[in-house]
Amino acid sequence: MEFFLQLLVNGISLGFLYAISALGFVMIFKSSSVLNFAHGELLAIGAFLFFTLSSWAKLPIGIALLLTMIGCFALGFIIERFFLRPLIGEALIEVIMLTVGLAAMFRGLLLFVFGGDIHNYPKFLPDTLSVNWGCIQIPSVYIATFIIGIVFLILFGLFFKFSSQGIYMRSVADNQLAALSLGVHVRRVFAMSWAIAALVAAMSGIVLGIINGINVHELSSVGLKVFPVVILGGLDSIGGAILGGLIIGLLETFTGGYISTSLREIIPYIVLVFILMVRPYGLFGLVEIERV
């Protein structure tokens, strides 16, 4: 029972991590239908930028965080402007391969600058956050993750529901042509969604980095884990990404705990194949039926 509860807690924390890592991915897909294979590298860039600013330049945590957010926002903008925009209207394979190419570039640069070792942030989370109920221990980082995740979720919900940019984004996602004819600046929406997605990715990267240490390989592999998560939840649903993340996280920890540790890494993909066969649009995704 103790073991079960600990696995449950670990699974939920891991799931939450996956969920917030998937948020940026879903954002890009929702507004511009681009499958971003460079998502893991965006996480890594955010994590390493924060690392450089906080541990190497020794800026206070708050300022470092702010600068990281600004930097990643700008990076998202640049990526969209210089790499994605020329490809608007091109075939899917070209867009996918472009993000794959970007991923290789970013990974190469990060490995060149920081090497393949694990780096660690200085400790800045207060220990008072950690929870210790008898047999269950939740370290403070997980509590922090939880808080950050929920704050993000609420902010996102409000952003999409009430802000004009959010409404533009939803309109573009729903029907690009109709949005265009109603005077929505579609290109600006694409740029904005890349910028915001890069920012969110940076935040998730930092959280992942606090928990597991920052490592280029580790973080870029999280970028691939995002696929089962978002497919399970539905590619264009933010709530679905959260639920998908939780399910995949629980599945991983329970497989790791009860069946075998080597199966743990692969189980999300096995589940992915089954979901794709049975319910390709995920739990909350937009169902488009096409019988060909």
Added chain:
Amino acid sequence: MGGTMRRLKFHTCGNFKESYHEELTIFETDFGRLWILIGILLLFVLIPFISSPYTLYILNTIGIYAIAAVGLNILIGYTGQISLGHGAFFGVGAYTAAILGTKAGVPFWLSVPAAGLFTAAVGMCFGIPSLRLKHLYLTIATLAGQFIIEYVLVQWEGLTGGPEGMIVRTNTLFGLDLSNDRIFYYIIFICFVIMTWASVNLIRSKYGRAFIAVRDNDRAAEGMGIPVFQYKLLSFAISSFYAGLAGGLYAYHMMSITPEPFNLWLSIEFIAMIIIGGLGSIPGSVFGSIFIVTLNEVLSYATEVLMNMGSSMGVAITIAPLREFVFGLAIVLFIIFEPKGIAEVWRIVRSNFRLWPFSY
């Protein structure tokens, strides 16, 4: 004398095709035939004898990858179904050939095509999701396939030898020693010529036209009476057959295999080959594999030189990660500036020569 001899065909100054038959011909002019003949002669008579062992090794690698790239181009370039699992399919072929050859004692000439057939079956399994899935969903399904196959290759230790891999017993073909690079060169390039010839003709056939119809508009294709799912599956099978055959050759070429090279990165390299070479172009796949293999070699050579330079100056310069960067950059630049790939550049250069001095 001229009566019996066919008139030689030269390039016309415009498009004067009068029948579909003319549109479908492989060689528009007799020059084309001549060049192919010269090319094959060079490939089989001259190159293996003037190349150093190192060049021969590179050429063998190019030949193997080119076979797989041609197959992948049938799937992606002509049928429009994106597969991120071809690295793993290539691995399935390599392991099948190695296991058949080493553990079951199947002779070389049988084990390599058998590897192709088995991989075709595996490829079809991962093509089944295409019944319901399209575009990016299918891409993600093949991505999952890649990871699942990798897992099986590592975990099924009894058969594959696990992470340590297995030694492929040196085989002979009709008494020829296959560990000799020059003899293997002939085997690879005979396979390459046959497979390329087969694919060029496949595209001209009813099947090829159906593939292209599915790619261009699957709904219209279904409306015209093309059974879309069957053709998608067929395309998966053919393309995996190419990958498996190339993988089988790779196993015998390398003499020992581990699961490590058959990762997602290899799948990406294959796609990079056909994108850089030219989607929907058979010569393009060959150009692409030449480009990627050469790029890889140049980059590892540059890494080595700079490392040596660094150590002599007392500074360790590790530019190995920059290989990945340059590789990514090549993909990105090609997609943005020449999305039709080297095949298009080649076509432009050729037509410039042909139309000279009136090219513009």
